Amino acid sequence: MMNKKLIQYLAFFGLLLALFYGGMVYFTDFEKVKLPVINTVQPFSFTRHDGNQVSQTDINNRVYVAEYFFTTCKGICPKMNKNMKAIYEQFKSEPQFLIVSHTVNPETDSIPVLKHYADSLGAQTNNWWFVTGPKESLYKTARESYLLDDPKNSSINIKEQFLHTQFFTLVDRQGRVRGIYDGIKKDEVAQLVNDIKELLAE
Numbered sequence: 001m002m003n004k005k006l007i008q009y010l011a012f013f014g015l016l017l018a019l020f021y022g023g024m025v026y027f028t029d030f031e032k033v034k035l036p037v038i039n040t041v042q043p044f045s046f047t048r049h050d051g052n053q054v055s056q057t058d059i060n061n062r063v064y065v066a067e068y069f070f071t072t073c074k075g076i077c078p079k080m081n082k083n084m085k086a087i088y089e090q091f092k093s094e095p096q097f098l099i100v101s102h103t104v105n106p107e108t109d110s111i112p113v114l115k116h117y118a119d120s121l122g123a124q125t126n127n128w129w130f131v132t133g134p135k136e137s138l139y140k141t142a143r144e145s146y147l148l149d150d151p152k153n154s155s156i157n158i159k160e161q162f163l164h165t166q167f168f169t170l171v172d173r174q175g176r177v178r179g180i181y182d183g184i185k186k187d188e189v190a191q192l193v194n195d196i197k198e199l200l201a202e
Helices: 002-032 076-091 111-120 135-144 151-155 186-201
Strands: 045-048 053-055 063-069 097-103 128-132 167-171 176-182
Touching (some): 045 135, 063 076, 063 186, 076 097, 076 186, 135 151, 167 186, 176 186
Parallel strands (some): 097 128
Antiparallel strands (some): 045 128, 167 176
């Protein structure tokens, strides 16, 4: 009788262990695919701070973070790029990672100005690009690809527009937007770092 009860107990706890293990596997797999696909980045062509033309094809299946800023900003941009530099330092030896910083003020942020700004942050062109181009193209990409502003604002005269956003967009190897984060909030920047690691591991 004791042996029979012992076998029943062992079978019961074995079943519990199997259910626990199965649940752990399920939720671990769920975590791996938690990032949604929000949008797809449309073709673009801009000029990098070293004077070279770059497009989405030059990103070459890399995970990247996109932001918009301007070099004379005294408000949110320094805070954003302080956090972006921390991200850069963490992933600068990762060849499959990139940061693309777009100016919102191409009239002022010329190639030499962007290069000086990039140099001040210690940014190398292999992992951190500062880009400029026609204002209309820059803003169109921000709104329709990276979802960093309301696309309806495109109806306003481009000369009267000024895009000022503190958000970062995370893009996967397939050019798909997988997350948008507040670039001056430490918890969201920490989440961005975790999500970069997740996409690099995919």
